[in-house]
Amino acid sequence: MPAPIRLRELIRTIRTARTQAEEREMIQKECAAIRSSFREEDNTYRCRNVAKLLYMHMLGYPAHFGQLECLKLIASQKFTDKRIGYLGAMLLLDERQDVHLLMTNCIKNDLNHSTQYVQGLALCTLGCMGSSEMCRDLAGEVEKLLKTSNSYLRKKAALCAVHVIRKVPELMEMFLPATKNLLSEKNHGVLHTSVVLLTEMCERSPDMLLHFRKVWILVPQLVRILKNLIMSGYSPEHDVSGISDPFLQVRILRLLRILGRSDDDSSEAMNDILAQVATNTETSKNVGNAILYETVLTIMDIKSESGLRVLAINILGRFLLNNDKNIRYVALTSLLKTVQTDHNAVQRHRSTIVDCLKDLDVSIKRRAMELSFALVNGNNIRGMMKELLYFLDSCDPEFKADCASGVFLAAEKYAPSKRWHIDTIMRVLTTAGSYVRDDSVPNLIQLITNSVEMHAYTVQRLYKALLDDISQQPLVQVSSWCIGEYGDLLVSGQCEEEEPIQVTEDEVLDVLEGLLVSNLSTPVTRGYSLTAIMKLSTRFSSVNRIKKVVSIYGSSIDVELQQRAVEYNALFKKYDHMRPALLERMPIMEKTASNGPTEIVQTNGETEPSVPDTKHPPLVTQPANQANDLLDLLGGNDVVPVIQTTLPTKPASAGGELLDLLGDLSLSSGPAPAPSVPISQPPFLLDGLSSQPLFNDISAAIPPMTAYSKNGLKIEFTFERANPNPNIAVITIHATNTTEADMTEFVFQAAVPKTFQLQLLSPSSNIVPALNQGSVTQVIRVLNPQKQQLRMRVKLTYTHKGSPIQDLAEVNNFPPQSWQ
């Protein structure tokens, strides 16, 4: 049997193949040769054959029949065999393979081999791809090697331990003693891998983290090592562009980050070194900036003092001006993460960030866009919007939807004037009209409705836009709706904001009818325009024309259009007397309390004056249900409690019992099924009325009160009396937060004595922003038919600075007018 061809020979041969088919043929031929060689159990050339197999594997050809051969190579005594064998194992024998575990014994033997390079091979293989079982079996060996004085092995053992811990976290404990004096090593390899090991342990185990922080007092040790690196002179072995061992520096900074997080003492201990690194690191090359970047990440994550934080943000600001786009990229990413917490500091770099909108790199543009939106406020809205609209004009389609949404949101929050707002919307609709999200149409309609004085201007601008372009559906839909609504203003030529245009009724109807027949219009758009035409029947005089159009569509193929047309036809015939009332101008729509896509009734030109009914946005439904649970617990076999103005500690009164019941309340315990508590499904007390109390004249008579104020959380109650039922008190809670951290997952629950009925509506949000930057509002309706003194037990839950907080409180100081 001739000797199998050498590896390099094979590679050369395969590379001469001119087609894929030719290559495949060569590979198949060689594979066949290799297979028979394997079958002959040839020890001499096994290594060569496996190497060739690995090459073919890299080209994409199957190589599983070489798995067992790798095992044989590993078991061989020859170093060459072992080298290729272990390489083959790492490429072909990952933990998903059945025969993976067969390696365990060999690896165990090799971990104890007399030659450190063999031990190294074993450690490397185990550390790269050992399965959980293998790690369990061999952890002891690794631990042993972690204690050796041979730094070549020690560093590898450390990384192997990292892998073991990743695979089998429970084994972490056993490595603890061995790590004790790792940091006193001089060898940089051991130092680096030790820091990686310590980092892995800290990240996975809070107990370990605490132990390192408090018992080992790791921070000063790390600070010392870092300091030595910076202060020491030139060390050729570890120097990279004038910086001493940047890899180690970065790893130490990362470990410091984890140790300093949420710990004042540790953060303080590292303050100086961070400032030193931040100010002294050479920034001309990437390597220096890599260290600065890690430093900034650390500063932002620990409890650093404000001076240090400003320093960090300024570094990021400088990064933004760097020619290297990689540096700009990481700067934008980091700024995006900190813009909420360090808003003012980031604002200072606003113009640089806006310039990045013009960058050629897509990722940089995206980040710059997100950051720009985060930085928009009342002061800079005009300037920022100009830049962002320009960006919207010229950006790639993938950005347009997000940018348009962002513009709408920002405009809604900070518009300096109604005219500006409408102009901005128009600009977005005309330049990116096909990319705006579907829900923006109803939002815009609502906005336009509420800007009463701008109606004439708006409809005129929208009409002109329609004349130019009817392809962008959202624009067309909003325009049709407005023309239907305000067509009378359009033809009357009254417009204060700009030169009024002269347009006749027929011209308007031409445009709307054009939309109906155009291929560009979607069915939804057609619906909008048909309804608009119908509405104009009460605003225009050319009713006959409209009648004709409507009757034509009575036989439209589109079912939706047909239905509308038929109904509108009926309006003309049988119900003509109702038509003017039905097609009246829309009332101003109340904005519901929710943010974001509001649950506006899709008006779409509905003929009934749309009363926003009591369907609530499905934002947070739990509070209402949990209030039910509380009330369920109040039920039971108690008689109607004697209502006295008693203190909660008096157990004799039924009122006291009531409150004690709530005192034992815990959400985890199943509530005793309340037999006949009618409160379990509180009916909508005020059907048919909007969620906001519309009648505020009585509210002035009832003074607001502070219901709760503790730990920075303050809850105020304001009152309205809901007409027409004077037994219903409508209370709006306002929750504010004076601390410097947001209160998230905020849930407000309330329970009242049995004679009352309570309904809790959805809150405006469940984050109470820090430093009184905003409030959470929620409406409570209390039915008090017996006119008894109002009392309430409230339960608050929220997350503050990472810890969950829960509190129960009594609210007894209701002003008499609220229940009398």
Added chain:
Amino acid sequence: MMRFMLLFSRQGKLRLQKWYTATAERDKKKMVRELMQVVLARKPKMSSFLEWRDLKIVYKRYASLYFCCAVEEQDNELITLEVIHRFVELLDKYFGSVCELDIIFNFEKAYFILDEFLIGGEIQDTSKKSVLKAIEQADLLQEVHTHTHHREKK
């Protein structure tokens, strides 16, 4: 941690793949194909970083070879560039002005060097000298065995 490293040519030929997490062969092939497409489509003026699936990709082109690493959210992209550069330096020192052909014809040696530089995606030794010395010694060990073996054969 580094999840994987790929080396590939501008024509989309894979020259080295090192995976630090257990992944099915089928998935590996898919990911490699996808990622090569994404990276090869990048223009020269673009940054070396991009987001792909839930990972961060750091890549750099050295002559005709792309060096591509996938790292996790919390990893430092800038230092990853330095890791790539260090690997290239090691290859360069070992092969003497390394070029793609060296890596093609000596792929197993490229792996040996990588495995002496990184374990589990992390750097074992930050000293270039130390890594190169270890490879040198291991090569010697290999030679001794081969030499002995050939002597025996005769």
